[in-house]
Amino acid sequence: MQAEIITIGDEILIGQIVDSNSAFIAQQLNKIGVSVYQITSVQDDTAHILKSLKEAEENADIIILTGGLGPTKDDITKNTIATYFQDTLVQDASVLKNIETLWKNYIKQPLSQLNIDQALIPSKATALMNKVGSAPGMWLEKENKTFISLPGVPFEMKALIQEEVIPRLRKKYKFPYILHKTLLTYGIGESNLAEKIETWEDNLPKHIKLAYLPNLGKVRLRLSAKGNVKEEITKEVDHQINLLLPQIQEYFTGYEDQEESLEALIAKKLSAAKLTLATAESCTGGKIAENITAHAGASSYFKGSIVSYTEEIKINVLKVPETLIAKHSVVSAEVAETMARNVLQIFNTDFAIATTGNAGPTKDNTKEEIGTVFIAIATKNTVYSQKFTFGKPREKVINRAVNKALELLKKEIFKNR
């Protein structure tokens, strides 16, 4: 069973936005056993959309489109689908009712004709109710193929995929099971690793695929397999991993958890153990707090953060001694550790993270190079820090600091607990 994803919108093709919708949809489809054959991004252009629909129908059983469903004239997906299905648009009463409710509760303005017209869908389509926006999803069938059209706004698309598309697909089709397992290795290059495990790789059964995913000192090894019985597939892949592990023992650091982000793992552990967390952020500017609070339920373990973006705030609010800053500079292990220790006390938490660094582009009045970040972890009993050089540009430094801070915290939390 194969799917094709078509993302529609000039903004993708001029590089104004990065298409992150496709990766989300592909993940969700993979989970239920649907492989994605191809992802195609096309312009807001009738002929081009029609052409890609035709090609997708030849290649795939399930065709998912996103984008081009807004109320304005540049949004042409709905009319194009009607043309493709030799159909006309008709008003869907349930969609209109949903739009009226949204307008009454949130927009609090009279409905315009453009809003009302969003309730028009091809007569052959089933509306998929978009509870968080006015553009409905649409489900159309043609012989045994299914066409699904979704809005391009990520949170609207995500809600529709999870609440409507996946359950309906599972009801309609019987899917095989797809298993991916990704092993993390550290400290060996891609080509050396490949030579080390060559015999094992050559002996892999045909239906188990291996991929090397190298990235700055780490190489991920992904094993993929597909079959009808989950237990069989899992057993086979595990067997191959058992053969592999002794050969890469010294480089193997664990499995990549595709379902569980660092934040999710931290969240689960902290809430279960009724432990709490605070952050004191300088160069990360609140982004660690933001990442943590993006998850529902964060208030059960995350108490908050002090973002101290100037020396004055580090001194006056975080109570870092002025003399310590004068001696070591704000970008130092000593200041990072004091920030962590103090925010732990001020917020009365079990764990604290602190960051101080120079994200660039200028050096300001620190001794350290651009890209230098100190990250400290404090608990009731201990505090320690590590120095990192994250390079350039600013955005990369901030993001790597956030990831590294969460990684260090996770290690600390899972240590002996």
Next chain:
Amino acid sequence: MQAEIITIGDEILIGQIVDSNSAFIAQQLNKIGVSVYQITSVQDDTAHILKSLKEAEENADIIILTGGLGPTKDDITKNTIATYFQDTLVQDASVLKNIETLWKNYIKQPLSQLNIDQALIPSKATALMNKVGSAPGMWLEKENKTFISLPGVPFEMKALIQEEVIPRLRKKYKFPYILHKTLLTYGIGESNLAEKIETWEDNLPKHIKLAYLPNLGKVRLRLSAKGNVKEEITKEVDHQINLLLPQIQEYFTGYEDQEESLEALIAKKLSAAKLTLATAESCTGGKIAENITAHAGASSYFKGSIVSYTEEIKINVLKVPETLIAKHSVVSAEVAETMARNVLQIFNTDFAIATTGNAGPTKDNTKEEIGTVFIAIATKNTVYSQKFTFGKPREKVINRAVNKALELLKKEIFKNR
């Protein structure tokens, strides 16, 4: 002149990574006047890559491939290109020298056969030197069409695009000029905006395209045009913008290309006037601070934030009276205003923003509905707040609260100053 981008790799099609390479390449091509007709992501599969090469050749003049050039067996792009061009692989001396240099300076290990084989390229190809990695870029021509194959590692791909691909394309072809201008508006919905400017939109010349890009309370309007003479195109688009501006005066905040985002406007005004800002964030969890500090130079006006994610922190750190919370609940105008007033005092700033709300998915112990957010603005002389209902889901509530808070702050900052 049209291009097609083909990204190769199973990791894209299973959603393990988001393809951000395409957006970068599309941006760079657009800048020199090349439109991207389509972006296609395909599997590491010979037949599939061959098929997409054939289709791309029919649609486009310039075909750029990324990915699948590593040293391991799952990387098949190079062999597939050789097949497509009915060619064989030969060792390229300059590529081998580059690999030897990289290994000597950075890897400090003997070259393996797999590394040496990375110097093999199709005999008809010109190598594009990858100074930061071992996989070379390749340039092939077929009649007047150009095929370019690049490694998928983003920083290797980026360096090759900027240093090799763009200069060579400009030398080979004569490109038209492509202009995009994006206007930012705040405070009006997509459909209302569309109705307001309908006559103007209907009278736009055919070669100027308009797109609406809505995103949580902001709508971006993008005008695109293409032509041979830069000055003419710019003049025409500017003329249309001059006709448009009086109609959207109260919503228009600036141009995206000129980096006049809300944060940038706030930054400019505050640094020029030597004024300072702090935030006290509950439901936005540090995201306002993060947005502000994403801009270089923020430390000249942004002192920091107190993220108070629990009642306890609002009381103990932000000094919100317990009785006030008991009387009005944490999600209230009174608490928002006290948070703003207090963080202004604690951080000793000229302006402060505070947010408190219920982002969902559960109501917790507040009286207010999910999606309700109070945003307060404080200055040395005044404090006020507004109540908003931002709907669902969580992600949308947080993002709309951040946008709205920055919008209110901008209004306050620009008022009588």
